[in-house]
Amino acid sequence: MSAPISTPTAQVREFTAELVVRSRTSVADGVVLLDLADPSGAALPRWEPGAHIDLCLENGLTRQYSLCGDFDDHSIWRIGVLLDPNSRGGSKFVHEQLREGCRVRVRGPRNHFQLVEAPRYRFIAGGIGITPILAMVEQVHRTGQDWTLLYGGRTRASMAFADELATRFPGRVTIWPQDERGLLDLETALKDPADDTLVYCCGPEGLLTAVEQHCAHWPAGVLHVERFAAKQITVDDSAALDRFEVVCRRSGVTIEVAAHESILERLEAAGVPITGSCYEGICGTCEARVLEGSPLHRDSVLNDAERDSGSVMMVCVSGSRGERLVLDL
Structure with missing residues (x-):
């Protein structure tokens, strides 16, 4: 039950629009829920569980937020935003500036955390x-x-939707506030690999790392995670070249990239139509199809099967193992 190789959609023209904040609700300590709608009332594009959108904020920042509403309701897109105490300006802007009636430019949806079909699931969530x-x-x-x-969090009051989930799904949902129960008991939850079961986890890096460690003895491809920040990845750069060539087949543009340079930034400078967002290898916006060559992956998006296939890459952080890459751009 390994995840399917993703089919890149990044360089297909994405939905981009200015949406209005139809409603804003505080749902936990430091967490606001925003319902975004088309000002004219037009339906928004369909999305599937795991999808996220970009908020292109007036302060020049772009931030990604997961869609968490009813995927059958095409009148709104709902996101939950945690006010990060170490905010670099994104969540702070949302909390301080985006009120009901405000407009915000939105791009997406995009999904690199797809729900793969399986008989059974173990979901693990931390905080937002x-x-x-x-x-x-x-x-x-x-x-x-x-x-x-x-579902774990620092305190019960900080855990959005906790009471709603526990009430609606008794026996299936375990609420685990850290101040009441300590750290999540991952040893018990993940001790024995279960047949035909997938594990999905999203939360802070400490939780994701712990879940990865506890799932190390589970079959390959069982664990699916989504990160808020780039994972510390050890990459063997011994095969990296000082310079390599990137050929954009559809655009007819060829660029030269030095080992310390970002392919994405060089493509942008050359005028190649491509969208970037996080520039850290975590959002998947800049995913490109590889037609020829061998990418040197440094992202935190692709799973092992996708990396091994070499068919796609995140050009913001990844490089090349050979002298030439040909991309479908």
Whole structure:
């Protein structure tokens, strides 16, 4: 049950529009829920559990937020935003500036955390990492698969949707506030690999690393994670070249990239139509199809199967193992 090789959609023209904040609700300490709608009332593009959108903010920042509403309701896109105490300006702007009636430029949706079909699921969420899991829980509940959710947070008051989940799904949802119960008991939750079961996890890096360690003895491809920040990845750069060539087949543009340079930034400078967002290898916006060559992956998006296939790459952080890459750009 390994994840399917992703089909890149990044350089297909994405939906981009100025949406209005239809409603804003505080749902936990430091967490606001925003409902975004087309000002004219037009339907928004369909999305699937695990998808996220970009908010292109007036302060020049672009931030990604998971869609967490009803995926059958095409009148709004709902996101939950945590005010990060170490905010570099994104969540702070949302909390301080985006009120009901405000407009914000939005791009997407995009999905690199797709819900793969399976008989059983174990969902694990930490803090605001509950947002992409919400739609997944709804989907598998509707279709009748077996599932459980282990949901942790600093305090019960900081855990958005905790009471709603516990009340609606008794016996399936375990709420685990750290100040009441300590750290999540991952040893018990993940001790024995379960047949035909996928594990989905989203949350802070400490949780993701711990879950990866506890799932090390599970079959390959079982664990699916989504990160808020770039993972510390050890990459063997011994095969990296001082310079390599990138050929953009559709654009007819060829660029030369030095080892210390970003392919994405060089493409942007050359006028190649491509969209970037995080520039850290975590959002998947700049995904490109590889037609020839061998990418040197440094992103935090692709799974092992996708890396091994060499068919796609995140050009903001990844490089080349050979002298020439040909991309479908």
